[in-house]
Amino acid sequence: MKTIDLSVATTRDLNQALHAPAEALAAREWLVTHPGGKHNLAVGVNEALSITIDGHAGYYCAGMNQKADITVLGNVGVGVAENMMSGSVRVRGSASQAAGATAHGGLLVIEGDAGARCGISMKGVDIVVGGNIGHMSCFMGQAGRLVVCGDAGDALGDSLYETRIYVRGTVKSLGSDCIEKEMRPEHLAELAELLDQAGFDADPASFRRYGSARQLYNFKVDNASAY
């Protein structure tokens, strides 16, 4: 295991080391100590590394991750795993706003709560949140799945495209064009698989499913009040 101590090394040192060509990356397991809430930790990783950040991280932790499995033993700031393509990111604590924003793939697990706009414009990522999520989550969600074991704030799934949303607790309000949908067997199955991947022991039958009514896909005058 390779250890980088951020009380000595810089963010640049860390990311440069993680961006080394595959043949130069002797260590597949990395430990980052004393992160101290620094921004942009482990961004742009493009190798199948296992990275543990031992503490809190700031903005954009694991941004644009590809292939790596990154675990944060603390809380994270805005935009954790933003635009992730593949691999996984697990946050043992809670996440600030825009967790998993625009992410195309991979799995983002937040064991605590997530703030506003969780999964905003998500494009294929799977996000599983152990606690609650804030308002305007999954705004313009395009693809992927968002699972919330707790409650969701206002305007969930506003202007939603094709993301599927599962919530176990209450939803304060649904955004424009987001509706509750029937939970069919295939949805229970995919939800069970997601919960299993995330390591959460929850009964899929206790969740409700939400998705797009697809009424705003093409502009119609009659829908003007929804915009």
Place this chain on the structure above:
Amino acid sequence: MSEKHPPVLRESATFDRLTIQEIQRAAETGIYDIRGGGTKRKVPHFDDLLLLGASMSRYPLEGYREKCGTDVVLGNRFAKKPIHLKIPVTIAGMSFGALSAQAKEALGRGASIAGTSTTTGDGGMTPEERGQSQHLVYQYLPSRYGMNPDDLRKADAIEIVLGQGAKPGGGGMLLGMKVTERVAGMRTLPVGVDQRSACRHPDWTGPDDLAIKIAELREITDWEKPIYVKIGASRPYYDVKLAVKAGADVIVLDGMQGGTAATQEVFIEHVGIPILSAIPQAVQALQEMDMHRKVQLIVSGGIRTGADVAKAMAMGADAVAIGTAALIALGDNHPRLDEELKKIGSAAGFYDDWQNGRDPAGITTQDPELSKRLDPVEGGRRLANYLRVLVLEAQTMARACGKSHLLNLDPEDLVALTVESAAMARVPLAGTRWVPGQGY
């Protein structure tokens, strides 16, 4: 009214025929008008400025014999690999989706022949465009359609788009008829939806966040790529200061004459300010921060001729960008298309329905049959020719002003024809020493 005095039809200045027609159209359809292009109203522009050729007090350079440099380096503030262009005329961001793949390839070809850069748009980077572009700027937009780290690393520069001159404060749209299988696939959207692009970035708000976002993009790309920040001109003095403070290498400033693929007519015509009025504010901001010529300024919005290029650079720009003019060079609105354009309710010289995908030139369309009409090689050749003319014209004027490089043009080489343009451009009214707002 007697027969000796036939009625004189008087058109209302307030309710003119265009206004009446628009009210009638709105009443019938219940939806605002959407079109492409930039503002059509007349606003103060580079035509309202004149260059002061040398005579006794200034020493002109010999045309065609004495050198007048045109190269420009962009992004040398922080980036390890700044862009060195042969000419200071770049191709502005235009998306695959708004434009056909052939058009994007032609833009790349033309720009590369001329030694300049081209720019992606909303929807990501196509292989055709990357393959044919020697210098490719990758736009980072609020929608993040098609955004991925592999393409980020392939880019020569990254342009964070905060706004666009045609619609500062507005998001984008691509109507369903242009959201084909390929376009939808690149954007992760259902085929045929009226695609909306957000007006704000999803994961940052304000200049402090932007600084962190810029740092993230630098970290991902190992500090190699220049980071541009594109602003739609509305409050450029403050926006430029904030963008520079946030760490931008290059500012791209787009005035209201800048084109769009699809935006509400009312937005295009009524939001934002002319580029003439925006440049001095941006230059002032850079100068006050001691960043003029250190953070480069690219301006766009209505650049048509070498005179426009020279005047923009004399006002303090390091380079310009063209969009609409580049499409015209490729063949947009060509007279040979007049009959076809009339069949779809327009005419050569007037066509602006770039949003509906029926462009007979094969440029603003995703229709495979129409797209095939544009030969990317021929289109690239035409664009390169046009770029050469722009540069030759600008050099001619710079030499006449005694300048051995286009970057040596300065505001003292300019006067204004109108009080309005003098006030906006902050140069004297021709024949006077009067700059409105700055005393005599």
